[in-house]
Amino acid sequence: MIFERLNLDANFYIYMAAALLPALILLIAVYRRDRVESEPVGLLIKLIVMGVIAALISIGLESAGETLLDLRLSPGTDVYNLVTAFLVVALAEEGSKYFLMRLTTWKHPAFNYRFDGIVYAVFVSLGFAAFENVGYVFSYGLETAVMRALLSIPGHMSFAVFMGYFYGRAKYHHNRGHKLRSFIASVMALLSAVLFHGTYDACLMLGTDEATAFFLVFVALMFLIVFIMLRKESKTDRAL
Numbered sequence: 108m109i110f111e112r113l114n115l116d117a118n119f120y121i122y123m124a125a126a127l128l129p130a131l132i133l134l135i136a137v138y139r140r141d142r143v144e145s146e147p148v149g150l151l152i153k154l155i156v157m158g159v160i161a162a163l164i165s166i167g168l169e170s171a172g173e174t175l176l177d178l179r180l181s182p183g184t185d186v187y188n189l190v191t192a193f194l195v196v197a198l199a200e201e202g203s204k205y206f207l208m209r210l211t212t213w214k215h216p217a218f219n220y221r222f223d224g225i226v227y228a229v230f231v232s233l234g235f236a237a238f239e240n241v242g243y244v245f246s247y248g249l250e251t252a253v254m255r256a257l258l259s260i261p262g263h264m265s266f267a268v269f270m271g272y273f274y275g276r277a278k279y280h281h282n283r284g285h286k287l288r289s290f291i292a293s294v295m296a297l298l299s300a301v302l303f304h305g306t307y308d309a310c311l312m313l314g315t316d317e318a319t320a321f322f323l324v325f326v327a328l329m330f331l332i333v334f335i336m337l338r339k340e341s342k343t344d345r346a347l
Contacts, residue, residue, distance in 0.1 A: 125252035126244040129260040130237035137229045137264070140222070140341040147217050151230050157211055158234020161203035165235075168199035188312040193305035201300040204231045205270060213278070222344040224275025225268055225337070228296075232267035236260050258326065262307055265333045270300040272336060275347075282347050303329060 134155075138145070172195035180187040208231045212218050218227070240260065244252045277292035307329075310322035 122244050122249070122252075123241070125249055125256075126241040127237050129256035130233040130240065133260065133264050134230060134233050137226060137337065140337055141220075141226050141344075142341060143220055143222070143344050146223060146226055150212070150215060150217055151226075153211060154208065154227055154230035155234035155237075157207040158204065158231040158236075159238045161200070161207050161231065162235045162238045164203045165200045168203065169195055172199060185313060189309050192309035192312050193301065196308050197301045197305035200235070201266060201270065201297060201304055204228070204235055204267070205274075205297045205300070207231060208270075208274070218278060219347050220344050221275040221279055221347060222340050223347075224273075224278060224296075225271030225340060228267040228271030228274055228300075229264055232263045232270075233260070236263035261330060262304075262326070265329050266300040266304045266307075268333045268336055269303055270296045272296075272340065273299060275340075279345075279347050 138151070173191065176187065176190060176195060180190065205228075208227050211231075212223075212227045217223065236259065240252070240255055243255060273292045273296035277289045277296060280286075280288035280292060306325060307322070310318045310325065
């Protein structure tokens, strides 16, 4: 019994590490890019918790969305999959992340540099992804952990970088009294994340050879663009 318990405990920690480590590595990488002024640790932890709450909210929203969609469209069709990808999954998940991020950070005194927007979005998004990943890894095994570490976790981070890019600019324009520009940037923060997330999911849901080929090119280009954006935004960071 003791050896069985030790083996069970060992497997638990291995699975937890496999589920959480990819998100932790990316969190540290983005945090280190914030070179002008590091964000308060308490705020960052709160944002991770907000990501977990966003994941829980999304479960309810997606369930409701799919129920309504089933009344209008035939499940399994291309149209059904596209609507699910963009207007159910992507909108519910990115909308929940954005709402909780804004609620937590918009009026926070630490939000005083443009790159902060990217940091906040990434921490919420990877809190979401880490929580989601635990469920997938414990349900489907370590093989799933490898694929999600290479695609899903960086994918969530990438959606967040686009969201944070515009979120930082929304705050920048807001502080200068440019209400229309701030509103447009706020809309773009959510819309850009939904579009990239929706495209990612749509390719997987369609499952055709053409969709798979497009997915591989899309993901490679998205990761490259995000890498370039992070370097540039970090180097050109400016006060709000």
